[in-house]
Amino acid sequence: MATHDAWALVCRLFAGGTPILRAALSPRESAALPALGQAVKPTTLDQRFVLCPYCHQHRAQVWGGGRRGSSCQCPECGPVAVEADDMAALALDEEWLRRKLRLALSIESRDGIDALGDGVWRLGDSRCSPVLLARDLIRLWREPALLDRVRVAGGAIRVITPKPRETRGAPFGPGVEWLALEDRFAFYGGGISFIGMPGEPPAPQASDPRTPVKGPFSADFRWVTLPEGPHGPIRLTEAQAAVFDALWSFKGEPRTAEQIMRRAGLDSDKPIDVFKVKARDRGKPEAEGPLVAYRELVETRRREGLYWMPCAAAEVSALA
Structure with a gap:
């Protein structure tokens, strides 16, 4: 039931369009949070008000904040102490x-x-x-x-x-x-x-999820296969896949790092940031493979701060 509760929470957050206090989550929603991973992220709300930590029924103004701590005046419960966790909130990515x-x-x-x-x-x-x-x-x-x-x-x-x-x-x-x-x-x-309706034909998908479907990439961009690479299909992290997905969407047109990372939904400054290999992972094909793919597939003009992926333009030309 955790995945069902997790999806119900995603739908609730999207419909509302605003962050919610963690304290406002039901016990089942709280239990489902670990399953959501990167789908939700911590955020902050107006620190002047909080859901009463005792009854979770009324929104009350927060007072104090000094050595004596903070409290709120709930219309039902009266003065209630407020901890930092009581003001923690999360939002849907x-x-x-x-x-x-x-x-x-x-x-x-x-x-x-x-x-x-x-x-x-x-x-x-x-x-x-x-x-x-x-x-x-x-x-x-x-x-x-x-x-x-x-x-x-x-x-x-x-x-x-x-x-x-x-x-x-x-x-x-x-x-x-x-x-x-x-x-x-x-x-x-x-x-x-x-979830298709009964009798509806399924969407076409490759039998092997690693199969190149969009240029050298799999359908979900989690795998990339280089024509002459020694690594075979290279598995990408979600962040690396998001960068390649964003570059592909620009159809080979040069774009700034800010435009690419914004479309990828990442906070890093430059696309290559998510491909860097940590010292402890040097020499490991699973860590170095994505960086090899990035260097082979992505072109840059450093002086202008522009990045593009020529294979995306080639794919568009082939489909035209």
Whole structure:
């Protein structure tokens, strides 16, 4: 049940769009946190208010902070001492969510992710159908122009949103397929899997997850195979895969380190930072292989601070 609770928490955080106090989590949600890994991250909220540490029912103003510590005045419980853990909060890494949903739907990374408005993103195309991710289904009802912006002739639109409380059946008309986030996707093995409807053909996938599908990369960018490399298929960390995924999405066009790392959803300053080999790992093929791949596949203009991946441009030309 931990994975089910973990996915329910992801959906709750995405629907809310704001961080929540750890103290506001249910016992099952707290138990599911370790399974989420990088999907959630610690953050801070307004330190002037806190959920009452005693009853967890009322939001109260925080007082003090000196040698005597802090406290809050709960309308039910009266004065209650406040510890640092009572103000700890966490937030969903929404870049992680968007990347994993793209992988679950086999969306080509070269399409990129486009923000269409507050809480609405175009994830790319799945089976020739544009895919929208929205925080609120009602927003799309009120602003149908958002659907018109991505509509293509002869193709349906796939819309992913959390489930509203009262919506049943198909909330949109013909030409729009609704995928409820809670029901049509699941948390699995550190990623997200898509749950197809009965009779729906599965998305095409390679029988071997290491098989190159996007240039030298596997479908999820976790493996790279160099044409003349001695390492064979090279396994990448999630951060390294995110960098290659970001570079691929720019279709071989030079981009700054800031643009690449922002699209990858990482805090490092430069792409090569996540490929550096620690002293204790020198000489180990599993540690040095990703760096070899980076140096062979990524071109740089250091003076201008630009990076690009020529094989991504070659793949685009081949598909044109």
